Amino acid sequence: MASNDKPETCSGCNEPISSGRIVTALNKKWHPEHFVCNTCRRPIDGAKFHQHDGGVHCVGCFAEHHSPRCHGCGDPITERVIQALGVSWHANHFVCGGCKKELGGGGFMEQAGRPYCSACYADKFAARCSGCAQPITDKAIIALDGKWHRDCFKCNKCRNPVTDSTFQVQDNKPLCGKCA
Structure with missing residues (x-):
C-alpha cells in the first residue's frame, strides 16, 4: 500500500485491514478470521x-x-447428480433393479418406483410369447388367449407365419388358410 492510500476495510468487521493477510472474495476484502462460513461460523x-x-x-x-x-x-x-424418478442419485447408485448395472444418463424403464435396464425390464415384466415364451418388446399379435411375436404365430401344419386376419384353429393352435 502506498503512503497516501488508505487501508482496505474488512467486510466482516468494518475495521481497517492494516497489516497481515487479506482475503479477497466476492469482490470484497476480509480479515482472514472474519471470512467465515454462515453455518459453522x-x-x-x-x-x-x-x-x-x-x-x-x-x-x-x-x-x-x-x-x-x-x-x-x-x-x-x-x-454429478442424476435426476430420475423424481429424486436425486449418485451416478454409481442409479442402477438397474435387476442386473445392478449403472444406468448413467441413459434410458431406463420404471417398475414400482425402481429403474431397470431394457433387458432386465423385458425379462422380468414384459408379456411372454405364447409360441416361444420369450419377452415381447415390440408389437404383438393377440390371439387364442395369448400374445405372440409376429414370427411365432405360425401355422401348426406348414410352420409359415399366419399373416391373414382370419385363420382356423386346431388343438388351440393356428392354421393358415391354405392348410385349413
Missing part, C-alpha cells in the same frame, strides 16, 4: 467455498446442509 480456509441464499458456506457445511441427498444411500451428492 468457522473461518473459510483456502479458496473453496459455496454461495447459497446470499451467504457463504465452507465445502463441508454446504455438502451436509444444501447438497441434494442420494435416494440410494442418503448421503449428500457433491459431484
